[in-house]
Every structure is written in structure tokens, then in C-alpha cells.
Amino acid sequence: MVRSLKNIQRIKRKNRGSKKGGGGDSSSSSSVPSAPTKVWQPGVDKLEEGEELQFDPSAYNYLRGFSIGWPCLSFDIVQDSLGLVRTEFPHTVYGIAGTQAEQAAWNHIGIFKLSNISGKKREVLTTTKNNESDMEDSDSSSDEDDEEAGDESVLPILQLHKVAHQGCINRIRSMTQRPHICATWADTGHVQVWDFSSFLNALAESETDTSRGGNSIHNQAPIMKFGGHKDEGYAIDWSPVVPGRLVSGDCKNCIHLWEPSSETWTVDKNPFVGHTASVEDLQWSPTEADVFASCSVDGTISIWDTRLGRKPAVSVKAHNTDVNVISWNRLASCMIASGSDDGTFSIRDLRLIKGDSLVAHFEYHKHAITSIEWSPHEASTLAVSSADNQLTIWDLSLERDEEEEAEFKAKMKEQADAPQDLPPQLLFVHQGQKDLKELHWHQQIPGMLVSTAADGFNVLMPANVETTIPGAGSS
Template identity: 70%
Template structure:
């Protein structure tokens, strides 16, 4: 699995303004070119061509960075409320860096506020179509509308850094106590941290701009476990039992952590062993306190019950290549998604385990390794996938192709949608613009929001056709 970031360097902001020609021709002499859908891995840019983001496809889209690239991050649950829909939004994160030197690394605890945006109608309303004043609507007027409906200006980043020796392979915040975080280091250590002081300071701060970016806090972890024989990437907190943790390494060993208090753990020295190669990812059951699943470079997925000893209760071949990532559906606990090094991802139904084949859907859209996969916390049939092909895709498995509906939509929008014919009908959205995508997460408290990290920084995105399909209050 390709896990490291290519040529890690300090991320820099880039001005992506459109290029202008060298000639003296006026805009009236430039022929109108019909926009077309870009197909990654199929289309190639010709000389003078460039990709342009269609901002109308998003309710919100922002980019930021915290210095060094981050291979892993997590969204920290906050007390600002659930099911938040009104802009601007505020989001809290933890993230671990991938710096050139081990001593330069840190864990960033940060708040991003003033995440502006607006809801967009997928199909124009009748009043908008008939209003002649709308014909000349410019991007400036759209900005003004954004300002009226959901804030304006760029997001505000406030950052506090905690020193961390070595690169952070993966980091996760506990669901029940989000100020407690666990991190996997490339040195082979697993550490548990209490970031409550940093999160409280960020919550109380109203100062604009980056805070703590130049200073690094030296803080001792609550636990520093050295029992793994190698570094690793697999780590997960139980959503059912507060403080219960599993960690897996590249030597095929999985260790169980049991909390003995709010700040201490007993780590079982005898590992769970059932894979023949590196354990790549772990996921606790969303409903059962004793069950978790693991995936491996050996191409298999194993199901474990911690009451039944150190061997898996069941194991099955999931992919023909490394199984990089898995996600257990918290809305439909019989469903598991897995992503592979060959670019494919599959949906498994545990109810079919006794029949010998758990796969109920298999997708070959991505051409390069899948680096992250996660079910939506708000809609059981929706999930997001990222890949080293620089695409983040969103899927709704409940959809089927409906030619009449497509024709009606094209007629309403009065567009000739020049989309490829062979796209899967379940593919809802393709997000591009980030290089070397590594991890994504849905925001559990803001429906429709996804955050992703890549070699060139973070993106916060809210596609307009995703948020519109999510259930409303009381539904």
C-alpha cells in the first residue's frame, strides 16, 4: 500500500487564477467553448487547456493547510450542536504531520471557523428562469448572496501544536471523550494524549488568524506503548465502550487496550494474530461491544470476538490485492466497505457470511490504490472514497439508472450534460484538485460536510447534491 506522502514539503498557498493569452484580441473575438466533463485517467489536457472548478456544484468549498502535510487527521466532536445546517460553520480537528525531519513533527490541535457557504438549488426555480435581471448575474453577485446567506471571507484557522517525535501515521479522537486522542508513530510507538487544555483554549479564543503556529507545546502523553514489534497504521476506538482501543502493526499483530480509569489503560501483551501480513485497518462494531474487524495486506478481512481468544472468529478473502481500508456502517451494522490497493472497493453483507461470499457490490472506478473509505454518518447507503488517482468520490448505493429522470433533469436545466456514458449510476460526485489524497472523514454533526487531507493540504467540501439528499429533522 502506498502510504507515505511523496516529497513532503511545506505546503504553500497557490493563486490559481485563470491564464490569459498573449494576444491583443478582445473577449468578443474569443469563441465560446462548451464546457465538458473531465475524465481522470481518460482525458488529457491539451496545450493551453486548464481545469476549472465548477463552484456551483458545492454548497461550500475551502482549502487550508497547517504547515507540513498530514497523512492522517480526525474531526473532533464539539458541543456546538448536532445536525447543524446554518453557515458559517466551526470545526475542530487533530492532525499529525509528515515532516522531513523526525524532530520537526507535531500534532496539530486546531479550530477552523467562518466556514462559509450557501445552499444551492440543483434545478433552477421558475422565478429565477423568468427573471431577466438574473441573466447577467456575475460571480460578484454570487459572493454577495453567499455573504447574506452564510457568511463571507476566508475561514479562520487557529492552531496549537504539540511536539511529536517522528511522523504520525494515524490519529483518532475518542467518540465519547473527544479530548482523548490516540496516535500511531512511525517509530513504532502508540501514544494516548489528553488535548483538553488545547481544545478549551481554542473554544474560548476569538482572535483572528493562526494561533500557536510559531510555538510548539511540549506535552507528555498519558500512555506511550512500546509493545508493538513494528510501526503500524491500524487503530480504532470502540463507539460502544468508552476508552476501549485496538491497534494493529505491520508485523500482523493486534493489541487490545482496556481502560482502567479516565487516563490509564491496560494493554494486553499477548496480541491477536490471524493475518499473514501487515494489519492495515481496524474497525469496532457500531453495536457489539466485543466485536471488531481487521483487514490486511494478505487480501483478507478477519472478524474478531475478544471473548473467544486470540484467533479470528471468521476470515474471508476480500480482494485480490492489499486491503488498505475498511469502514463499518453505523447506520446499517450488517454492512462493511473495503478499499483495495488495486483501486477497487467492495460492499460486504455479514448476513451472507455463512454462504461463503459476502460481496453485494464491487466497483472498479478508481484506477489507483484506495486510501480512505467511510460511510456517511447520516445516510446508510452513502459513502465516500479517496484514491491516489487524486479523486474523492461519493456514492449512493441505493441509486439505479433512470433514463427518463435524466432526460427530465437535462430539460429543466436546459443543459447538454456531456458526461461519460459508462459512469456507474451510484456515483454521485467527483471532487478533484488535491494531490496525493490520503484520508477523508464526514463530519458527524454537520450533514453533508466532508474533510480530506492530501500532500498539498486540507479541503472542506459540501457538495450541493449530497446535502439535498440527506434526511431532514423528524424524517
């Protein structure tokens, strides 16, 4: 378990990323200008004195950092009413974030709006009724294509409201059906539910100026507070099928079910127990109202059915070390991904969960996996963050093409000393954040990711992450 951000100094570092198949991170020495360009390999290479990492702006359609003050261990993107699928710049993002302050009383929940996000026009694939794909928003001659990701002349606008929160926030989640309702897991051992409608409405109605909502911290009581867990925890998830249904898991291996009741919740005091160690993450099934999954320090993933009692319906040994995070694929509900403390992550087919369910296993990352999430727009794509300071994007539909690979290696050999053994499914590598903790895809903006680390947030849109969206098409 690699989680806490407390007492970590923030280090100013340049954002840098690489687009597999085009450009990459490079290091160059100021004392030896003629030194050949070299692709940086995290966990393998070390910077020499006078060297610095540089990012390739062509790898991004957008890249920008921002901060809400204290480091943030967990955040969530809040669904808005600006459109279900948005592909045109400028973009606006709403979110909630919890702090990890030096003192318990200094913590707050940040409700933020990031607007005026202007980047490069990107290609979006639109499916027709015949499932054929057409290119949209493609204009290779556009002046925007010549701009760097996040042109300094076009700055985003951050507006922020702060609500006091006792204790550090281990995890925070917004309800899909009612996004203004949010749940927090505190290191004090309490799970709380909040109504942030007034703050989100104020942000929606505000003019896009440089106002941040001031530095004042509002005092607002939660609409529900549960202290029945015997320890703090990190696992919490809202049901995407039943509005208001919630599960929360703690470090004492107990999981509690929350059922909505009028304007409050009824929490079952009889916990679900099956793991032998801390419950690290929880995910509701995207299709089944009574089914959820959990993962644990005991190395297992369990599937639970609330109709079948308080024991797991099935458990599988998933990793040799702590299973830190899981993600249930909402576009292909038979697939679940898990990330481990040893840096590995795996994909399993739940239809084969009682047998050999392993579909894929990757050992690319050098340190613990801290977050994993399937793309909401591409069933075969997922993003992973690790304590090795990398955010990676993977496309499981990609296979090794020896001819294409030979051409790529020949091209890269002319430009830089490139690694030879990258997995073919590795689509993108983003670096530059210190101690990455959590990432989320934006559900309404295809190709956009937000990540949090010890030194703040990044908003990124990789240039080579293609997205297919449903279109009217013609028969």
C-alpha cells in the same frame, strides 16, 4: 499500500469538482478560445499545453482549502459541544492532525479550530413521526444561492496549536466519548495516547480572530506510550460502545487490545494473530462491545470476538490485492465497506459473511483506495478517496433510470462532451487535491466532508448531497 507523503513537493492547483447531473470539470485552451467544453475524466484525459481545469461553483455549498504546515497523512474531526445536528451557516470545525515532516524531530500534532465557515443555504430533509419528509432551509430566492462556494469576501478563520511528536504520524484518532483523548500511531513503532483538553478548551474560549496560536510548538508528554508492537503500523480504532477501549494493529500482522484502567490503559501483550501480512485498518462494531473487524495486505477482512480467543471468528477473501481501508456502517451495522490497492471497493453484508456476502463492487477509481467512510447521516451513502486524486461520493440506493439518463445525456451533449458510462450510484466527484490520503464526514454537520492530501486540506459541502435528519414532526 500507498501511504507515505514524505519528500513530496506541494503543487499549487485550483480546486475543482463536479456534480453528477449538473455541471462538471471543464478544460479550455487559452490559445483556442472557441474549443468546445469538455468534461475532465481523471486517469483518462491529459491536459494539453495552455489548458487548465476549472471547477463549477454551483456544485458546492462550500469549498475551501487550508494547511497546518507540513503535509498530513491522517487527521480526525473532534466532536464538539456546539450541537449534535447543525445545518445553519456559519459553521465551526474542531480537529486534530498529524504531520509528515522531512525530519522526525520536526513533526507535530496540530489541534485546530476552523471557524466562520460561511456558504450557501442548503436543503435538508426532516423526517416527521410518520416518516414523511419535509423540506427545510430551502430558499431558492436567497442571495446566498447566487454566491460561489466559499465567497472570497467571507474567509474562514484558522486557529492552531502545535504539540511536538517524535516521528511521522501514520494515523490519529479522537475518542468519541471523550474527544480530548486522542491516540497516535508513529512511524517509530509507538502508539501513544494524549490528553488535549487544555488546547481544545483554549480554542473554544478564544475569540474568532486571525490568531493561529503562534508558531511555537508545545512540549507535552503523552499519558500513555506503548512500544510492544514489533513494527510500525497504521491501524487503530476507539470503540464507540465501550469508552476507552482501543485496538492497534501493525505491519507485522499483530493486533493488540487496550483496556482502560483508571487514568491509564492495560495493553494485552498477547496479540490477536490471524492475518499473514500487515494489518492495514481496524474498525470496532458500532453495536457489539467485543467485536471488531480488520483488513490486511493479505487481501482478507477478518471479524474478531475478543471473548473467543486470539484467532479471528471468520475471515473472507475480500480483494485480489492489499485491502487498505475498511468502514463499518454505523446506521446499518450489517454493512461493511472495503477499499483495495487496485482501486476497487466493495460492500459486504456481514449477516452473509460465511457465504456470498458481496453486495456491491465498484471499479471506477484508477489507483489505490486510500480512505473510505460511510456517511453518519445517510445509511446508503459513502465517500471514497483514491491515489488517482479523486474524492467520490456514492449513494447505493440509486438505480439506473433509462428515461432520466437519456434526458441527462441530451442536456450534457449540448453543454459538454460528457462521459457515457458513469455508474448510476456515483453522486459526486471532487478533484484538485494532490495525492489524497484520508477523508472524514463531520458527525454533527450533515453533508460536510474534510479531506487531507499532499497539498493540504479541503473542506467541502457538495450541493447535491441531500441529508435527512430526525425531526419532531407531527403525528
